[in-house]
Amino acid sequence: MPFGNTHNNFKLNYKVEEEFPNLSKHNNHMAKVLTKEIYGKLRDKQTPSGYTLDDVIQTGVDNPGHPFIMTVGCVAGDEESYEVFKDLLDPIISDRHGGYKPTDKHKTDLNFENLKSMTDAEQDQLINDHFLFDKPVSPLLTCAGMARDWPDARGIWHNDNKTFLVWVNEEDHLRVISMQQGGNMREVFRRFCVGLQKIEAIFKKHNHGFMWNEHLGYILTCPSNLGTGLRGGVHVKLPKLSTHPKFEEILTRLRLQKRGTGGVDTASVGGVFDISNADRLGSSEVDQVQLVVDGVKLMVEMEKKLEKGEAIDSMIPAQK
Known part of the structure; x- marks a missing residue:
């Protein structure tokens, strides 16, 4: 089922400065990467199923940190999220996975x-x-x-x-x-x-x-x-x-x-x-x-x- 994104269309009536979340007290990979510029660039985008930037970052906004581990602070709602929101997710992936670059290729071995x-x-x-x-x-x-x-x-x-x-x-x-x-x-x-x-x-x-x-x-x-x-x-x-x-x-x-x-x-x-x-x-x-x-x-x-x-x-x- 597609995600309901009417809330996102309504939020676009407001300026980036009004909608950009205050992450000054947050400790997760998303909070380290997300800037006002990235937010402004991506906030009107959505995947074919209707997944938006606010959906991606919601868990990291609601949960500032974790007492035991460095959390990621975002989730992907579908496969296309990694392409549509790559300006945010690529640096998060790099930060979480030790400098893993957008051009790197992952290897699989199940032998x-x-x-x-x-x-x-x-x-x-x-x-x-x-x-x-x-x-x-x-x-x-x-x-x-x-x-x-x-x-x-x-x-x-x-x-x-x-x-x-x-x-x-x-x-x-x-x-x-x-x-x-x-x-x-x-x-x-x-x-x-x-x-x-x-x-x-x-x-x-x-x-x-x-x-x-x-x-x-x-x-x-x-x-x-x-x-x-x-x-x-x-x-x-x-x-x-x-x-x-x-x-x-x-x-x-x-x-x-x-x-x-x-x-x-x-x-x-x-x-x-x-x-x-x-x-x-x-x-x-x-x-x-x-x-x-x-x-x-x-x-x-x-x-x-x-x-x-x-x-x-x-x-x-x-x-x-």
């Missing part, structure tokens, strides 16, 4: 054979030490109208073991989840890749595939998820490392991010964190999951060093 995982012995030891836990289900996001008509047209499909789930119309049209207890990231990733390819094969029989292009990779509602749309996370217990003064720096250098085990809005309990890849755009699915596997392995080694009272300065990696 799970390319992923090197830990050895069985390493996995068993991590499980015995209670360092690794299962990947959590992401929390429901309701801002920017995504909960409209809830719970109509929503559903969940899963396998008998409930290790592979497909959420229908949660944040995007589909959220595909592969998860299991233990530390076998390769098996989780294999199931994700195979399942995703089988799902798209079904769609293509009906002349529909996933939205994808060479520059942005897979098209998702939130610009922070463009590219792979993949978050590969594990629960890992780091009571010593998490209190180390360089913990945040270590995460940044490893291109990883942390959150509580209950989701993005939760804090750590007992030194247990959900550690996942910070990047989505500019590198492949295999590359991103490999960063998690290698990074978690290194942080567990650091944790064990700190338990023995030893220094970890020599283990801190260079910026990736």
Whole structure:
């Protein structure tokens, strides 16, 4: 259904200066990028479905910031949003994805054979030490109208073991989840890749595939998820490392991010964190999951060093 944009036509009766939002107290990527000039240039534009600039930025205007993460502050209502509002979205994407340029091309790799995982012995030891836990289900996001008509047209499909789930119309049209207890990231990733390819094969029989292009990779509602749309996370217990003064720096250098085990809005309990890849755009699915596997392995080694009272300065990696 097209978006209702009569409100936007009415707002054009007012000057840019009267309609430009006050973002002086906001802390999100949209607020950093949006200027009065960009607002004036784009505010009369709309996508074929009727999505406007005010629709794009509404969530960032209403929500000045987030206590744990740097939010994006905007959403795309349809695929065309990334072209119609590119003057705003391109610099936001660059800011969020480490300088990713409008001319860059995203690569995709869903061949799970390319992923090197830990050895069985390493996995068993991590499980015995209670360092690794299962990947959590992401929390429901309701801002920017995504909960409209809830719970109509929503559903969940899963396998008998409930290790592979497909959420229908949660944040995007589909959220595909592969998860299991233990530390076998390769098996989780294999199931994700195979399942995703089988799902798209079904769609293509009906002349529909996933939205994808060479520059942005897979098209998702939130610009922070463009590219792979993949978050590969594990629960890992780091009571010593998490209190180390360089913990945040270590995460940044490893291109990883942390959150509580209950989701993005939760804090750590007992030194247990959900550690996942910070990047989505500019590198492949295999590359991103490999960063998690290698990074978690290194942080567990650091944790064990700190338990023995030893220094970890020599283990801190260079910026990736």
